[in-house]
Structures are given as structure tokens and as C-alpha cells.
Amino acid sequence: QVQLVESGGGSVQAGGSLRLSCAASGATYRPYCMAWFRQGPGKEREGVAGIDEDGNTRYGDSVKGRFTISRINAKLTLYLQMNSLKPEDTGVYYCAATLTPCFGGTTSYEYHYWGQGTQVTVSS
Secondary structure, eight states: OOOEEEEEEEEEEOOEEEEEEEEEESSSSSSEEEEEEEOOOSSSSSSEEEEOOTOOOOTTTTTTTTEEEEEEEEGGGEEEEEEOOOOOGOOEEEEEHHHHHHHHOOOGGGEEEEEEOOOEEEEE
């Protein structure tokens, strides 16, 4: 079992920045892949960014060039640096992880463990 706890959400004006963190615990070894997803009001869950155990990253088209995903394996911690935020980035952001071999992409079927989410609100 893996427990994931997100932090760092909040309210910011358009053009601002936020940094999300996700702390993983309970695993006997580090997750192979981790990712961030989000769900905006009235929208389906969307893959934001994924990273594999070697640090290879993949991004959703809507965040490329603005968001950066990273991980510190020794600390079992995942980050999402969000710059140039837009109102359409508003939503609940979820951390996800898997302990099985994976691609490290942004499709939800890869991931078996999920955090409770942290709210991000971007005002215009």
C-alpha cells in the first residue's frame, strides 16, 4: 500500500505560480511512476504530467512549457511547479503512483494509488 498526501494548493491570480508537493509513504520500495492529474469544475479528470523512475517526463498539451514535474526518490516526494497559471487551470489536483512497471504517462489506468487532492484556484 502507498499513501499519498498532496500539499501546496491555494488561490492565485492569473499569471502567478504555485508549487504542489506529494509525499509518499507506506511503500517498501519507491514507486516506479508518479503523476499529477486534475479535475476542474464540471470537467472530467485530466492527466497533467507524469514521470518515470528514471526522471523521464511527459505532459498534457495544455500545460506544456508552463508546468514542470519532478521527483526526489530519496524523499519519496513528487513536485509540480506551475507557472503562468490560467483560470482554466483551476481544479483539484491529485497525485498518483504505481508500484508496477509503467510508462510514466498521463493516462489514469497506469496508476493504482491516489491522494485526496489539493485545490488550486486561479482568478482572472
